[in-house]
Amino acid sequence: MAETQLDDVRKVFTEDDGNEIVAVNDVSIDIEDGEFLVLVGPSGCGKSTTLRMIAGLESITDGEIRLDDRVINDLPAKERNIAMVFQSYALYPHMTVRENMAFGLEESTDLSDDEIATRVEETAEMMGIDPLLDRKPEELSGGQQQRVALGRAIVREPAVFLMDEPLSNLDAKLRAQMRTELQQLQEQLETTTVYVTHDQTEAMTMGDRIAILNDGELQQVGTPLECYHEPANAFVADFIGEPAMNFFDVTRRNADGDGAVLVGETLEYAVSNDITTAIGDRNELVLGVRPEDIDIQHSDGNPRRADGHTVPATVTVVEPTGDENIVYLDLGEDGSETAIVTIDGMSRIEAGDSVVAHIPEDAIHVFDGKTNEALHNRRVESSEPRAPNI
Amino acid sequence: MTDGGTTEERSTLRRWLDSDIVQSSPFWLPPFLLMGFFVYAAIGWNLLLSLTEYSGFGDPDYSNLGLHNYRAMLDDPGMWAATRNTFVLLVGFTVVCLIVGLLLALLLDREIRFSRSFRTIYLLPFALSFIVTAQFWRWMYNVNNGIVNQFIGLFGIGPYNWLGSPKLVLGSVIFALVWQFSGYTMIIYLAALRSIPNDQYEAARVDGASTVRMYWRVIVPQLRPAMVSATVTLVLFALKAFDFLYATFDGYRPRRGADILATKMVRESFGRSEWAYGSSIALMLFVLxxxxIAPYLYNQYKRGNL
Amino acid sequence: MSEQTITTEEAATEHETGGISIGRVGLYATLVGLVGFYLIPIESGLVTSIKTPTALQETFPFLPPAGSGITVEKWQIAFDYLAPGMVNSMLFTIPSTILCALLGSMAAYGLTLVDWRGQIAVLALFIAGIFVPYQAVIVPLFQFWSQYMQLGTRLSFLWGLPLLEPHYATILELIITHTAYGIPIVTLLFRSQYKTMSEEMIEAARLDGASVWRVYRRIVLPLSIPMFAVVFIFQFTQIWNEFLFSLTIIGSTNDPAASATLILSGLGQSLEGTDYPLRMAGAFITALPTLLVYVLFADKFAEGVQT
Structure with a gap:
């Protein structure tokens, strides 16, 4: 059980030809004791490198990593009291499950053989793998191997668990099941856990907090809902949420009286005063809105009042998923911009329909067009946060 | 902190001791030193010896070094003959081995029953000592009742003195060495053939290629890396082939027409005790x-195969 | 299998004679003919080795002799000559094979599974070592053993001990020499296996608290047992078959340390000409251990050759 701090951690790889590649750039994260932190980002974003630096498998170019206020930069991996679960599980193929689980205890502790045996059996029982103890990894299914890999980490009772995409080799159903199980297990053990994944669904559902990385830079650290509703920048807004947020490049035009109008290719969107204040004098902007926040109605039905928040559109594709429909729209008269909208599964909207899309002002995000930084985020009713749509 | 310096020092030392190069050195350093001494130090020593006038018994005199041995090489007609023979052996042996090995591999890669047994038989000569195979081939090439002469006698040709005639001897040696090494080339090609994905055969089939054309256009070009590594091994062998010639001709001096640099080197040193001269020929062999090796290793390094 | 596809389609395109195409028959005929080519020198040697002088003159060299023409006399003579050589060869081949395998596996581990800068340069020296012609080192090697080390004299205190004999000094020299020159190829063989080993597994073991040494001992070594088999078989034949070191380090076929190949090279020489049956018998006796190993473990040998 330990607090883990990353302080301006930096990793530079030098290639053979002398080229330097910054894999992780000044990342600072405080991971609280017992927290489940998910490091998420697209492949090559530096998340695995960060994890490997915590593990001691990768040297740290600059900055500090502290475990309970002790700097561990130069501590060899074996002395860090950290256990890691690998994507490939990395079980020792020539050892039985029992030997696999005992290995770490034999190597890193002074426990007697009896104590080790007891602990292995207790853990195996807890994980439900006790019937497999005398089998070799090759005789196990993928899911069983995964469990053994977890058990091997748990049995050591380490200060920190590190998990590098541990579920990505499982099939979809098993993955969903293991997701829940892992979470429960972590709550029960209260061991600080750093979990790396490229899958935003895993990040959202499992993490106490998530840290989003891109190109080696930390984009945001926060609870899943914070990152969902209050993204720090357009990258986070885009990365978190499925289907992804809709973005429209817009410029600002001052309106008569209060507020302003954000003008895009197909959009003329009126915004009120507090948003204009947030925008300041920036002119290149990006308007963002989540698919579930857009309402659509048949344009011939009951024409909606033109309040500066609507845009005519044509439905191009409808993908029913059961509980909801994912609707692809061509916006405007010529359909030069597109948007994705999710609506209730029972709605009757078909491809080819002409609709009016309504974007409520309290659901929009505005980003700086140059820096991608969030200038305004949607309003969240703190009493009853909307369930994220993932 | 007053003791900052020492902790710093200690941690640097600690860091150094924990570093992977230090941690791994007990594993690679002893083998490296042993091998390094016997291979690389010996080559250096050999270079030094080649600059002396060391011959006969006693110790070499390292005080008077010069290039006289290399100059002597230029005036040595035996040297030119040996060089020429070395290149004939090198080219003839390598090319024929590559072709025969490729044909064997292509034949065996065609869903053959007992293909393992065939492979085992074709590779068998390679597992034998040159001293052993030389005995067999002396008997095969025997003038009076050797199988080779009996066989060509069926067609009314011969008999020839295969190992005695200066014109025939090198060809005969190449033939025997091909017999011994073609199985090796075959194995190298077979491994490469087996690693070609099946879809490529199928794709070529779908494209309507005939068997011969499919092999020629699709499969054989992919054997290039295998061919390169086989060539390196064969060339290097051809350079140093000594055992076979020694055993075939019962001593340091092969029949006229079959002397190569490798045999000349050993003869000059161990037959005639011209140690320094022998060393200079050895150095030439090493440079060859x-x-x-150097381009091959560099190429392998570039491709990330090292 | 690719071959499957080719065969079925080929069968369809070529003339069929009772289910087997003419092409296939030709293919197998070629393969069998090649078996003849590769085996005749060996077969002929074998039948010759049991022929009496009369039979040698009267029968074809590749046909076995008739009843009265058979003799095992030559085998007996050859065996008497070669027996001490066989013992000597075993004495240096087995220890150097084992040493080579151990040192090579360790070197490959240190250079493959532990990552550090400059590794490739060291590795390149190892690999280049495979290709260095022995001629380039043979004179210094001879100097080193005969002038500088003189193990026979240095270790003279040992020869009084039971079971030890002075010529073991030469055997020891051969062990060390063969080990040193075998390390490069063995390192490469092990490296080819270690490169395919899961890096995550090694990292897992290090995180589990195992030191570099313990990772080798408990993870890598047990997983390299199949490669050890390959290396043993390959190196055993290589060292057993070797001749140049025997010739130069041992020197004379009459030396008590003479190896089997060295004795064979001088066997059956006399003024009356070459005694072929004796030579053939000697060749087979010398080749026996390697033949045995090869026939029993042909696949492992092939695997060693491939790398």
Whole structure:
């Protein structure tokens, strides 16, 4: 059980030809004791490198990593009291499950053989793998191997668990099941856990907090809902949420009286005063809105009042998923911009329909067009946060 | 902190001791030193010896070094003959081995029953000592009742003195060495053939290629890396082939027409005790091998195969 | 299998004679003919080795002799000559094979599974070592053993001990020499296996608290047992078959340390000409251990050759 701090951690790889590649750039994260932190980002974003630096498998170019206020930069991996679960599980193929689980205890502790045996059996029982103890990894299914890999980490009772995409080799159903199980297990053990994944669904559902990385830079650290509703920048807004947020490049035009109008290719969107204040004098902007926040109605039905928040559109594709429909729209008269909208599964909207899309002002995000930084985020009713749509 | 310096020092030392190069050195350093001494130090020593006038018994005199041995090489007609023979052996042996090995591999890669047994038989000569195979071939090439002469006698040709005639001897040696090495080339090609994905055969089939054309256009070009590594091994062998010639001709001096640099080197040193001269020929052999190894290793390094 | 596809389609395109195409028959005929080519020198040697002088003159060299023409006399003579050589060869081949395998596996581990800068340069020296012609080192090697080390004299205190004999000094020299020159190829063989080993597994073991040494001992070594088999078989034949070191380090076929190949090279020489049956018998006796190993473990040998 330990607090883990990353302080301006930096990793530079030098290639053979002398080229330097910054894999992780000044990342600072405080991971609280017992927290489940998910490091998420697209492949090559530096998340695995960060994890490997915590593990001691990768040297740290600059900055500090502290475990309970002790700097561990130069501590060899074996002395860090950290256990890691690998994507490939990395079980020792020539050892039985029992030997696999005992290995770490034999190597890193002074426990007697009896104590080790007891602990292995207790853990195996807890994980439900006790019937497999005398089998070799090759005789196990993928899911069983995964469990053994977890058990091997748990049995050591380490200060920190590190998990590098541990579920990505499982099939979809098993993955969903293991997701829940892992979470429960972590709550029960209260061991600080750093979990790396490229899958935003895993990040959202499992993490106490998530840290989003891109190109080696930390984009945001926060609870899943914070990152969902209050993204720090357009990258986070885009990365978190499925289907992804809709973005429209817009410029600002001052309106008569209060507020302003954000003008895009197909959009003329009126915004009120507090948003204009947030925008300041920036002119290149990006308007963002989540698919579930857009309402659509048949344009011939009951024409909606033109309040500066609507845009005519044509439905191009409808993908029913059961509980909801994912609707692809061509916006405007010529359909030069597109948007994705999710609506209730029972709605009757078909491809080819002409609709009016309504974007409520309290659901929009505005980003700086140059820096991608969030200038305004949607309003969240703190009493009853909307369930994220993932 | 007053003791900052010492902790700093200690941690640097600690860091150094924990570093992977230090941690791994007990594993690679002893083998490296042993091998390094016997291979690389010996080559250096050999270079030094080649600059002396060391011959006969006693110790070499390292005080008077010069290039006289290399100059002597230029005036040595035996040297020219040996060099020429070395290149004939090198080219003839390598090319024929590559072709025969490729044909064997292509034949065996065609869903053959007992293909393992065939492979085992074709590779068998390679597992034998040159001293052993030389005995067999002396008997095969025997003038009076050797199988080779009996066989060509069926067609009314011969008999020839295969190992005695200066014109025939090198060809005969190449033939025997091909017999011994073609199985090796075959194995190298077979491994490469087996690693070609099946879809490629199928794709070529779908494209309507005939068997011969499919092999020629699709499969054989992919054997290039295998061919390169086989060539390196064969060339290097051809350079140093000594055992076979020694055993075939019962001593340091092969029949006229079959002397190569490798045999001349050993003869000058161990037959005639011209140690320094022998060393200079050895160095030449080393440089020739280096000419083959260095580009090969560099290429392997570039492709990330090292 | 690719071959499957080719065969079925080929069968369809070529003339069929009772289910087997003419092409296939030709293919197998070629393969069998090649078996003849590769085996005749060996077969002929074998039948010759049991022929009496009369039979040698009267029968074809590749046909076995008739009843009265058979003799095992030559085998007996050859065996008497070669027996001490066989013992000597075993004495240096087995220890150097084992040493080579151990040192090579360790070197490959240190250079493959532990990552550090400059590794490739060291590795390149190892690999280049495979290709260095022995001629380039043979004179210094001879100097080193005969002038500088003189193990026979240095270790003279040992020869009084039971079971030890002075010529073991030469055997020891051969062990060390063969080990040193075998390390490069063995390192490469092990490296080819270690490169395919899961890096995550090694990292897992290090995180589990195992030191570099313990990772080798408990993870890598047990997983390299199949490669050890390959290396043993390959190196055993290589060292057993070797001749140049025997010739130069041992020197004379009459030396008590003479190896089997060295004795064979001088066997059956006399003024009356070459005694072929004796030579053939000697060749087979010398080749026996390697033949045995090869026939029993042909696949492992092939695997060693491939790398």
């Amino acid at each position: 091998s280096l000419g083959v």
